[in-house]
Amino acid sequence: MQPFNPTENSSQKPNSRKVRKQEAKLRRRRGVVRVFRNTVFSLVGIVILFVAGCYAVGFGTPWGNTQRLALAETIISTRHYYLAHYITTSQEYTQLAAELHAPVVASGIPKLVKVAAVQTTAASTASTAPANPVEVHRITGPGYNGYVMLVHDPRLVRLVPAVVHGSMGQYITDMGKQNGALAGTNASGFEDPNGNGWGGIPVGLEMVGGKVINPPQASGDWATVGFTKDGVLVMGHYSVSELQNMGVQDAMQFHPELVVNGQPMITVGDGGWGYGPRTAIGQAKDGTVIFVVINGRFQGGSGMGASQRQVMDIMLQYGAVNACAMDGGSSSVLYQNGKIINSPSTIDPNGQRHLPDAWMVFPTIHDAQVEQAAPNTATSNTAATN
Numbered sequence: 001m002q003p004f005n006p007t008e009n010s011s012q013k014p015n016s017r018k019v020r021k022q023e024a025k026l027r028r029r030r031g032v033v034r035v036f037r038n039t040v041f042s043l044v045g046i047v048i049l050f051v052a053g054c055y056a057v058g059f060g061t062p063w064g065n066t067q068r069l070a071l072a073e074t075i076i077s078t079r080h081y082y083l084a085h086y087i088t089t090s091q092e093y094t095q096l097a098a099e100l101h102a103p104v105v106a107s108g109i110p111k112l113v114k115v116a117a118v119q120t121t122a123a124s125t126a127s128t129a130p131a132n133p134v135e136v137h138r139i140t141g142p143g144y145n146g147y148v149m150l151v152h153d154p155r156l157v158r159l160v161p162a163v164v165h166g167s168m169g170q171y172i173t174d175m176g177k178q179n180g181a182l183a184g185t186n187a188s189g190f191e192d193p194n195g196n197g198w199g200g201i202p203v204g205l206e207m208v209g210g211k212v213i214n215p216p217q218a219s220g221d222w223a224t225v226g227f228t229k230d231g232v233l234v235m236g237h238y239s240v241s242e243l244q245n246m247g248v249q250d251a252m253q254f255h256p257e258l259v260v261n262g263q264p265m266i267t268v269g270d271g272g273w274g275y276g277p278r279t280a281i282g283q284a285k286d287g288t289v290i291f292v293v294i295n296g297r298f299q300g301g302s303g304m305g306a307s308q309r310q311v312m313d314i315m316l317q318y319g320a321v322n323a324c325a326m327d328g329g330s331s332s333v334l335y336q337n338g339k340i341i342n343s344p345s346t347i348d349p350n351g352q353r354h355l356p357d358a359w360m361v362f363p364t365i366h367d368a369q370v371e372q373a374a375p376n377t378a379t380s381n382t383a384a385t386n
Contacts, residue, residue: 072096074274074304078329079192098176099272101221106235106260109246112321114334115154115287134183134361136336139292141310143275143303147334147342148295148318149183151361154231154287158368159187159208160360162200169199169354172335180367181360183336185279185291188252189327190356197330197346202356204253205240212240217253225324226251226282233283233323235260251356258282258312259323271308273325277332277345278306281359282315282323290318291359293334293342300343331355 068087076084076096085093135150151157160179162170169190176184191201205216205224216224217238225236226248234248235257235333243251256273257265258280277296283289292314296305308325315323330346348352362368 028079052186055304070270070274071191072274073099073270073272074276076100077273077276079195096272099254099269101219102256102272103220104223104235104237104255104263105257105265106223106322108236109228109232109234110261110283110322112261112285113232113283113287114285116152122190133363134336136183136334136341139314140307141314144294144296144310145300145302146278146292146306148314149185149291149293149334149336149361151183151289151291152287152319153365154227154233154289155357155365156368157227157231157289158362159206159209159226159252159357160184161206161213161357162355164200164356167198167200169356170294170353171350172333172355172358173338173340173352175355176335176360177338179360180362181335182363183334184358184360185281185293185326185335186331186333186353186355187254187281187326187357187359188355189254189331197348197353198329199354199356202252205251206357207240207243207248207251210244210249216240221255222253223255223257223324224251224253231287233281233289233322235324254324254326256308256313257322257324257363258308259315259320262321264312264316266309266312269309271312273308273328275303275307276305276329278308278311278322278328279326279332281309281326282318284319285321288319290315290320290323291334293332294328295343295345296332297345299345302343326359 001202006158055240069092072084072088072092073096077100084096088096101154133151133153133156135152137148139146160175160181162175172186188204188206189203190199190203202214202215204214204222205298206214207226220237223235224238224243226243227250228234228247229249230247234246256271259265259282275296278292278294280292281289292311294300294306294311311325312323332343333340333352334342341353344352
Protein backbone atom coordinates (compact mmCIF):
# COMPACT_ATOMS: atom_id res chain seq x y z
CA MET A 1 0.00 0.00 0.00
CA GLN A 2 1.25 3.40 -0.95
CA PRO A 3 1.43 6.03 1.77
CA PHE A 4 -0.99 8.93 1.64
CA ASN A 5 0.45 11.92 -0.21
CA PRO A 6 -1.67 15.06 0.36
CA THR A 7 0.38 17.10 -2.07
CA GLU A 8 -0.35 14.72 -4.93
CA ASN A 9 -4.12 14.60 -4.32
CA SER A 10 -4.43 18.33 -3.93
CA SER A 11 -2.78 18.87 -7.27
CA GLN A 12 -5.09 16.39 -9.03
CA LYS A 13 -8.37 17.87 -7.77
CA PRO A 14 -8.09 21.23 -9.56
CA ASN A 15 -7.13 19.41 -12.75
CA SER A 16 -10.11 17.07 -12.55
CA ARG A 17 -12.50 20.02 -11.97
CA LYS A 18 -11.01 21.79 -14.99
CA VAL A 19 -11.47 18.69 -17.11
CA ARG A 20 -15.07 18.33 -15.98
CA LYS A 21 -15.78 21.97 -16.85
CA GLN A 22 -14.26 21.55 -20.27
CA GLU A 23 -16.24 18.40 -20.86
CA ALA A 24 -19.45 20.11 -19.74
CA LYS A 25 -18.74 23.07 -22.01
CA LEU A 26 -18.08 20.72 -24.90
CA ARG A 27 -21.32 18.85 -24.21
CA ARG A 28 -23.27 22.13 -24.19
CA ARG A 29 -21.64 23.18 -27.44
CA ARG A 30 -22.44 19.86 -29.02
CA GLY A 31 -26.00 20.17 -27.76
CA VAL A 32 -26.41 23.61 -29.32
CA VAL A 33 -24.96 22.35 -32.62
CA ARG A 34 -27.28 19.35 -32.48
CA VAL A 35 -30.35 21.51 -31.84
CA PHE A 36 -29.34 23.94 -34.61
CA ARG A 37 -28.70 21.10 -37.04
CA ASN A 38 -31.99 19.40 -36.22
CA THR A 39 -33.84 22.71 -36.54
CA VAL A 40 -32.28 23.41 -39.94
CA PHE A 41 -33.04 19.89 -41.15
CA SER A 42 -36.61 20.22 -39.90
CA LEU A 43 -37.11 23.57 -41.64
CA VAL A 44 -35.61 22.24 -44.86
CA GLY A 45 -37.86 19.23 -44.60
CA ILE A 46 -40.92 21.42 -44.04
CA VAL A 47 -40.00 23.60 -47.03
CA ILE A 48 -39.46 20.52 -49.21
CA LEU A 49 -42.78 19.05 -48.08
CA PHE A 50 -44.53 22.37 -48.64
CA VAL A 51 -43.08 22.78 -52.14
CA ALA A 52 -43.80 19.17 -52.96
CA GLY A 53 -47.33 19.59 -51.64
CA CYS A 54 -47.85 22.73 -53.71
CA TYR A 55 -46.59 20.95 -56.81
CA ALA A 56 -48.77 17.94 -56.05
CA VAL A 57 -51.84 20.15 -55.59
CA GLY A 58 -50.91 22.47 -58.46
CA PHE A 59 -50.28 19.70 -60.96
CA GLY A 60 -52.48 16.96 -59.55
CA THR A 61 -55.84 18.58 -58.74
CA PRO A 62 -58.25 20.58 -60.94
CA TRP A 63 -58.44 23.46 -58.44
CA GLY A 64 -54.68 23.61 -57.99
CA ASN A 65 -54.09 23.43 -61.73
CA THR A 66 -56.39 26.41 -62.28
CA GLN A 67 -54.67 28.46 -59.57
CA ARG A 68 -51.20 27.51 -60.82
CA LEU A 69 -51.93 28.53 -64.39
CA ALA A 70 -53.53 31.80 -63.24
CA LEU A 71 -50.36 32.57 -61.28
CA ALA A 72 -48.22 31.63 -64.29
CA GLU A 73 -50.28 33.94 -66.52
CA THR A 74 -49.75 36.78 -64.07
CA ILE A 75 -45.99 36.21 -63.92
CA ILE A 76 -45.46 35.69 -67.64
CA SER A 77 -47.02 39.08 -68.45
CA THR A 78 -44.46 40.91 -66.27
CA ARG A 79 -40.77 41.69 -66.75
CA HIS A 80 -40.02 38.62 -64.60
CA TYR A 81 -41.70 36.32 -67.14
CA TYR A 82 -38.89 33.73 -66.89
CA LEU A 83 -40.03 32.73 -63.39
CA ALA A 84 -43.15 31.16 -64.91
CA HIS A 85 -40.91 28.32 -66.16
CA TYR A 86 -40.71 26.99 -62.60
CA ILE A 87 -44.45 26.37 -62.26
CA THR A 88 -45.36 25.27 -65.78
CA THR A 89 -44.51 22.50 -68.18
CA SER A 90 -42.73 23.49 -71.38
CA GLN A 91 -45.95 22.99 -73.35
CA GLU A 92 -47.96 25.14 -70.93
CA TYR A 93 -45.34 27.90 -71.01
CA THR A 94 -45.34 27.96 -74.82
CA GLN A 95 -49.12 28.14 -74.91
CA LEU A 96 -49.30 30.93 -72.31
CA ALA A 97 -46.65 32.94 -74.17
CA ALA A 98 -48.61 32.54 -77.41
CA GLU A 99 -51.79 33.86 -75.77
CA LEU A 100 -49.99 37.13 -75.04
CA HIS A 101 -49.46 37.71 -78.74
CA ALA A 102 -52.91 37.40 -80.31
CA PRO A 103 -52.99 38.98 -83.80
CA VAL A 104 -54.56 42.43 -84.20
CA VAL A 105 -58.11 42.32 -85.58
CA ALA A 106 -59.31 45.93 -85.89
CA SER A 107 -58.75 47.94 -89.07
CA GLY A 108 -59.86 51.25 -90.53
CA ILE A 109 -61.78 54.15 -89.03
CA PRO A 110 -64.75 52.74 -87.11
CA LYS A 111 -68.09 53.53 -88.71
CA LEU A 112 -70.04 52.97 -85.51
CA VAL A 113 -68.57 56.02 -83.77
CA LYS A 114 -70.18 59.41 -84.29
CA VAL A 115 -68.64 62.10 -82.12
CA ALA A 116 -71.54 63.96 -80.57
CA ALA A 117 -71.63 67.71 -80.14
CA VAL A 118 -70.72 68.43 -76.54
CA GLN A 119 -72.77 70.97 -74.58
CA THR A 120 -70.76 73.96 -73.41
CA THR A 121 -71.43 76.62 -70.82
CA ALA A 122 -72.20 80.14 -72.00
CA ALA A 123 -69.06 81.50 -70.36
CA SER A 124 -66.78 78.99 -72.04
CA THR A 125 -68.14 78.90 -75.59
CA ALA A 126 -65.13 80.79 -76.97
CA SER A 127 -62.73 78.14 -75.73
CA THR A 128 -65.14 75.24 -76.45
CA ALA A 129 -64.86 73.70 -73.01
CA PRO A 130 -67.59 71.19 -72.01
CA ALA A 131 -69.44 71.85 -68.79
CA ASN A 132 -68.13 68.61 -67.19
CA PRO A 133 -65.18 67.39 -69.25
CA VAL A 134 -64.19 64.56 -66.87
CA GLU A 135 -66.45 62.14 -65.00
CA VAL A 136 -64.91 59.57 -62.63
CA HIS A 137 -66.67 56.50 -61.23
CA ARG A 138 -65.38 54.19 -58.49
CA ILE A 139 -65.76 50.49 -59.39
CA THR A 140 -65.26 47.22 -57.52
CA GLY A 141 -65.17 43.57 -58.52
CA PRO A 142 -63.88 40.21 -57.32
CA GLY A 143 -60.25 40.74 -56.32
CA TYR A 144 -59.97 44.33 -57.48
CA ASN A 145 -61.17 47.90 -57.24
CA GLY A 146 -60.48 50.89 -59.42
CA TYR A 147 -61.91 53.70 -61.50
CA VAL A 148 -63.64 54.43 -64.77
CA MET A 149 -62.97 57.89 -66.18
CA LEU A 150 -65.27 59.20 -68.89
CA VAL A 151 -64.24 62.07 -71.17
CA HIS A 152 -67.30 63.13 -73.15
CA ASP A 153 -65.42 65.17 -75.73
CA PRO A 154 -62.65 63.01 -77.27
CA ARG A 155 -60.98 66.07 -78.77
CA LEU A 156 -59.77 66.94 -75.26
CA VAL A 157 -57.65 63.77 -75.14
CA ARG A 158 -54.13 63.59 -76.50
CA LEU A 159 -50.88 61.73 -76.02
CA VAL A 160 -48.27 63.65 -74.05
CA PRO A 161 -44.64 62.47 -74.31
CA ALA A 162 -42.48 62.62 -71.20
CA VAL A 163 -39.53 64.95 -70.83
CA VAL A 164 -36.82 62.29 -70.80
CA HIS A 165 -33.52 62.73 -68.95
CA GLY A 166 -31.08 60.03 -70.04
CA SER A 167 -33.28 56.96 -69.91
CA MET A 168 -35.60 58.21 -67.16
CA GLY A 169 -39.17 59.14 -67.99
CA GLN A 170 -41.46 61.43 -66.05
CA TYR A 171 -44.06 61.21 -63.32
CA ILE A 172 -47.60 61.73 -64.58
CA THR A 173 -48.15 64.41 -61.93
CA ASP A 174 -45.26 66.41 -63.39
CA MET A 175 -46.52 65.84 -66.92
CA GLY A 176 -50.01 66.98 -65.97
CA LYS A 177 -48.90 70.14 -64.19
CA GLN A 178 -46.34 70.98 -66.84
CA ASN A 179 -48.90 70.74 -69.64
CA GLY A 180 -51.95 72.11 -67.84
CA ALA A 181 -53.92 68.86 -68.07
CA LEU A 182 -56.99 68.10 -65.98
CA ALA A 183 -56.53 64.35 -65.84
CA GLY A 184 -54.71 61.44 -67.42
CA THR A 185 -53.58 57.82 -67.37
CA ASN A 186 -50.45 55.94 -68.35
CA ALA A 187 -50.19 54.77 -71.96
CA SER A 188 -47.14 53.06 -73.54
CA GLY A 189 -44.96 50.35 -72.10
CA PHE A 190 -41.22 50.95 -71.96
CA GLU A 191 -37.86 49.28 -72.42
CA ASP A 192 -36.38 48.19 -69.10
CA PRO A 193 -33.18 46.21 -69.77
CA ASN A 194 -31.73 46.73 -66.29
CA GLY A 195 -34.96 46.36 -64.33
CA ASN A 196 -34.81 49.92 -62.98
CA GLY A 197 -38.31 50.90 -64.12
CA TRP A 198 -37.10 54.28 -65.35
CA GLY A 199 -39.62 54.43 -68.18
CA GLY A 200 -37.75 56.68 -70.58
CA ILE A 201 -37.76 54.54 -73.73
CA PRO A 202 -41.25 53.68 -75.06
CA VAL A 203 -41.95 50.34 -76.67
CA GLY A 204 -43.64 50.71 -80.03
CA LEU A 205 -45.01 53.69 -81.86
CA GLU A 206 -45.16 57.08 -80.21
CA MET A 207 -46.67 59.70 -82.51
CA VAL A 208 -47.68 63.15 -81.32
CA GLY A 209 -49.23 65.84 -83.50
CA GLY A 210 -48.64 63.67 -86.57
CA LYS A 211 -44.89 63.48 -85.87
CA VAL A 212 -43.19 60.18 -85.11
CA ILE A 213 -41.16 60.25 -81.89
CA ASN A 214 -40.55 56.50 -81.61
CA PRO A 215 -40.87 53.92 -84.44
CA PRO A 216 -43.64 51.29 -84.41
CA GLN A 217 -43.36 47.63 -83.50
CA ALA A 218 -43.34 45.57 -86.68
CA SER A 219 -45.00 42.47 -85.20
CA GLY A 220 -48.69 41.95 -85.86
CA ASP A 221 -49.75 41.51 -82.24
CA TRP A 222 -49.18 45.12 -81.17
CA ALA A 223 -52.33 47.17 -81.74
CA THR A 224 -51.91 50.80 -82.72
CA VAL A 225 -54.26 53.04 -80.76
CA GLY A 226 -54.72 56.65 -81.80
CA PHE A 227 -57.12 59.53 -82.28
CA THR A 228 -57.97 61.36 -85.47
CA LYS A 229 -58.25 65.15 -85.48
CA ASP A 230 -62.03 64.66 -85.16
CA GLY A 231 -61.64 62.63 -81.98
CA VAL A 232 -62.33 59.15 -83.36
CA LEU A 233 -60.33 56.36 -81.75
CA VAL A 234 -58.58 54.18 -84.34
CA MET A 235 -57.20 50.70 -83.59
CA GLY A 236 -55.38 48.23 -85.79
CA HIS A 237 -52.08 47.43 -87.46
CA TYR A 238 -50.92 50.32 -89.66
CA SER A 239 -47.87 51.93 -91.14
CA VAL A 240 -47.10 55.51 -90.17
CA SER A 241 -48.16 56.75 -93.63
CA GLU A 242 -51.51 54.94 -93.32
CA LEU A 243 -52.12 56.61 -89.97
CA GLN A 244 -51.26 60.02 -91.38
CA ASN A 245 -53.55 59.43 -94.37
CA MET A 246 -56.40 58.61 -91.95
CA GLY A 247 -55.83 61.90 -90.18
CA VAL A 248 -54.50 60.34 -86.96
CA GLN A 249 -52.92 62.98 -84.74
CA ASP A 250 -51.62 61.01 -81.75
CA ALA A 251 -50.93 57.28 -81.54
CA MET A 252 -49.12 54.59 -79.53
CA GLN A 253 -49.04 50.79 -79.39
CA PHE A 254 -49.95 48.12 -76.89
CA HIS A 255 -52.02 44.92 -76.58
CA PRO A 256 -54.31 43.07 -76.37
CA GLU A 257 -57.38 44.42 -78.10
CA LEU A 258 -60.40 44.05 -75.84
CA VAL A 259 -63.36 45.19 -77.95
CA VAL A 260 -63.48 45.60 -81.74
CA ASN A 261 -66.54 47.06 -83.46
CA GLY A 262 -68.65 46.29 -80.41
CA GLN A 263 -67.57 42.64 -80.23
CA PRO A 264 -65.64 41.12 -77.29
CA MET A 265 -62.20 39.84 -78.24
CA ILE A 266 -61.76 37.50 -75.26
CA THR A 267 -64.32 34.71 -75.56
CA VAL A 268 -62.38 31.82 -73.99
CA GLY A 269 -60.58 31.95 -70.65
CA ASP A 270 -59.53 35.15 -68.89
CA GLY A 271 -57.36 36.63 -71.64
CA GLY A 272 -54.06 34.95 -70.80
CA TRP A 273 -52.55 37.84 -68.78
CA GLY A 274 -53.38 36.62 -65.29
CA TYR A 275 -54.51 39.10 -62.64
CA GLY A 276 -52.99 42.45 -61.76
CA PRO A 277 -53.28 46.23 -61.99
CA ARG A 278 -54.70 47.29 -65.37
CA THR A 279 -55.14 50.33 -67.58
CA ALA A 280 -57.26 50.41 -70.74
CA ILE A 281 -58.69 52.94 -73.18
CA GLY A 282 -61.88 52.71 -75.22
CA GLN A 283 -64.53 54.75 -76.97
CA ALA A 284 -68.34 54.65 -77.00
CA LYS A 285 -70.60 55.27 -80.00
CA ASP A 286 -71.11 58.94 -79.10
CA GLY A 287 -67.34 59.50 -78.96
CA THR A 288 -66.99 59.38 -75.16
CA VAL A 289 -63.51 58.15 -74.25
CA ILE A 290 -63.52 55.46 -71.57
CA PHE A 291 -60.47 54.97 -69.36
CA VAL A 292 -60.33 52.02 -66.95
CA VAL A 293 -57.66 51.95 -64.23
CA ILE A 294 -57.62 48.95 -61.88
CA ASN A 295 -55.80 48.66 -58.57
CA GLY A 296 -54.08 45.37 -57.80
CA ARG A 297 -51.27 43.57 -55.97
CA PHE A 298 -53.14 44.20 -52.72
CA GLN A 299 -52.84 47.98 -52.94
CA GLY A 300 -55.68 50.34 -52.05
CA GLY A 301 -57.78 47.58 -50.52
CA SER A 302 -57.70 45.46 -53.67
CA GLY A 303 -56.75 41.84 -54.20
CA MET A 304 -54.44 40.62 -56.95
CA GLY A 305 -56.22 42.78 -59.52
CA ALA A 306 -58.28 42.13 -62.64
CA SER A 307 -57.92 39.91 -65.67
CA GLN A 308 -58.05 41.38 -69.16
CA ARG A 309 -61.44 39.76 -69.58
CA GLN A 310 -62.77 41.57 -66.54
CA VAL A 311 -61.47 44.86 -67.96
CA MET A 312 -63.12 44.01 -71.28
CA ASP A 313 -66.43 43.37 -69.48
CA ILE A 314 -66.17 46.77 -67.79
CA MET A 315 -65.58 48.40 -71.18
CA LEU A 316 -68.64 46.66 -72.64
CA GLN A 317 -70.69 47.69 -69.60
CA TYR A 318 -69.84 51.33 -70.31
CA GLY A 319 -70.70 50.97 -74.00
CA ALA A 320 -67.25 50.68 -75.60
CA VAL A 321 -67.27 50.10 -79.36
CA ASN A 322 -63.50 49.73 -79.47
CA ALA A 323 -61.09 49.22 -76.57
CA CYS A 324 -57.50 48.18 -76.01
CA ALA A 325 -55.32 47.46 -73.00
CA MET A 326 -52.52 49.86 -72.09
CA ASP A 327 -49.43 49.09 -70.04
CA GLY A 328 -50.41 47.75 -66.63
CA GLY A 329 -48.79 46.50 -63.45
CA SER A 330 -46.84 49.12 -61.52
CA SER A 331 -47.41 51.63 -64.35
CA SER A 332 -51.20 51.74 -63.93
CA VAL A 333 -52.04 55.22 -62.69
CA LEU A 334 -54.93 57.69 -62.76
CA TYR A 335 -54.25 61.40 -62.37
CA GLN A 336 -56.86 64.10 -61.73
CA ASN A 337 -56.67 67.68 -60.52
CA GLY A 338 -52.99 67.59 -59.62
CA LYS A 339 -52.86 64.28 -57.74
CA ILE A 340 -52.93 60.50 -58.08
CA ILE A 341 -56.35 59.12 -57.20
CA ASN A 342 -55.77 55.38 -57.56
CA SER A 343 -53.29 53.21 -55.63
CA PRO A 344 -50.32 52.30 -57.86
CA SER A 345 -48.41 49.15 -56.94
CA THR A 346 -44.99 50.70 -57.54
CA ILE A 347 -42.29 50.71 -54.85
CA ASP A 348 -41.22 54.21 -55.90
CA PRO A 349 -41.20 56.44 -52.79
CA ASN A 350 -43.31 59.01 -54.65
CA GLY A 351 -46.07 56.46 -55.18
CA GLN A 352 -45.93 56.52 -58.96
CA ARG A 353 -43.73 55.26 -61.76
CA HIS A 354 -41.71 57.15 -64.34
CA LEU A 355 -43.55 56.92 -67.67
CA PRO A 356 -42.58 57.40 -71.32
CA ASP A 357 -45.91 59.10 -72.12
CA ALA A 358 -49.50 59.45 -70.95
CA TRP A 359 -53.00 60.04 -72.25
CA MET A 360 -53.91 63.45 -70.91
CA VAL A 361 -57.22 65.33 -70.80
CA PHE A 362 -57.14 69.08 -71.40
CA PRO A 363 -59.57 71.79 -70.22
CA THR A 364 -60.47 73.00 -73.72
CA ILE A 365 -60.16 71.94 -77.34
CA HIS A 366 -57.96 74.99 -77.89
CA ASP A 367 -55.51 73.81 -75.20
CA ALA A 368 -55.36 70.34 -76.73
CA GLN A 369 -54.86 71.67 -80.26
CA VAL A 370 -52.00 73.94 -79.17
CA GLU A 371 -50.26 70.97 -77.55
CA GLN A 372 -50.82 68.75 -80.57
CA ALA A 373 -49.40 71.34 -82.90
CA ALA A 374 -46.21 71.69 -80.85
CA PRO A 375 -45.12 68.45 -79.14
CA ASN A 376 -42.26 68.70 -76.68
CA THR A 377 -39.17 68.83 -78.91
CA ALA A 378 -36.76 67.99 -76.09
CA THR A 379 -38.63 64.77 -75.46
CA SER A 380 -38.79 63.92 -79.16
CA ASN A 381 -35.06 64.23 -79.67
CA THR A 382 -34.20 62.23 -76.55
CA ALA A 383 -36.57 59.37 -77.28
CA ALA A 384 -35.53 59.13 -80.91
CA THR A 385 -31.87 58.65 -80.07
CA ASN A 386 -32.36 55.88 -77.47
